[in-house]
Amino acid sequence: MNEADEKREKEQAQLKNLVELQKKDNEINDLKKSLEIIPGQIAAGQKELEGKRGKMNALQEEIDSLKKQRNQLEQDAKAEADHMAKTKSKLPTVKTNKEYTAILHETDAIKAKITEIEDKELEVMELLDAKDQEIPGLEAEFKGEEDQFNQYKQKKEAEQARAQKELEEAEAQRATLVQDIDPKFVAHYDKIRKARENLAVVSIKGETCQGCHQNLQPQVALEVRTGVKVHQCQSCNRFLCFIPEPEPQTETAVPK
């Protein structure tokens, strides 16, 4: 192998490694992105579930409040019944018609009050019944949602663990890859990648840089295509490589 061939092979290997480095960095970026979004996805699911739990808690509170109302009405009814007994107990001691009429008025008023309380009690009991019947359905619904969330969480946590492991592997692979590249290329690559939307190595098409779409000097394009030298685009500074386009498939006409 002559010296020119050897140099050319070396340059090609450098370029190939830079292309690989970029692939690896893209992989690392994607993994970091998914690792960033997973905790938020789990938190959103959790929040939704809390909302469902809130709905159930609200129903339970409503039921508790109705039970309190029912107890109060029971006490009120009992107090009125006592009041009635006390009032009626006065009857044997009545001396005048006026007193008698007054007691009748009082018992009528108590009776009306008791009826009112009983009506209200009935209303509350019916409502309580209806609310009680809502519980099993809502509980089943919540349980279903909870199971679903737990499954989702498990899946996301597994995804997270997998991505974390893949990230560590990719970073180790990157470190190995970098060892095979000229440090001054690596430094330039890192700088360009940061400055130019994570794209530091681009292919040429004809005599055009596919990073900035500016024309290259014909000599540069030729050297990139033949791989004799590692070049950078004079406009955008990206490393230039040549990836031949796949041959267009010729369609064979099928007679109808």
Ligand SMILES: [Zn+2]
């Ligand atoms: Zn360019």
